[in-house]
Amino acid sequence: MNVSYKKLWKLLIDKDMMKKDLQAETGLSWASVTKLSKGEPVSMEVLMKICKALHCDVGDIVEFIEEPEESSSKE
Template sequence: MEVSYKKLWKILIDKDMKKKDLQASAGISWASVTKLSKGERVSMEVLMKICKTLNCDIGDIVELIPTDENEIG
């Protein structure tokens, strides 16, 4: 499975927020923002902080994309 944060970036555009605004408001590290930008996995804690800041659900910011039906983990 791959992770897509395209929904998150769309919400930020709709709210006229920049990544640095999200980082400051949610109290997450720049390393986490960089991981999000690269489509890498971040901790549930980071996702929960973002959801609390944006007043949304995890499904509103993250999408799981199947890559191979035989893939494990």
């Protein structure tokens, strides 16, 4: 299962914020912001800080995407 933060980036655009603004407002490390940018998993604590700063719910910033199942075709 993959994680997508597209909702977070759209929310930042709606709030006229940049990644550096998010980092400053939440107190997150740049390493965490980089992980978010790369679509890598982050801790629940990071997500909670973002939600608190943006006054939103975790479902508003993150989405889980299922990987397509590999089909093994037997003939």
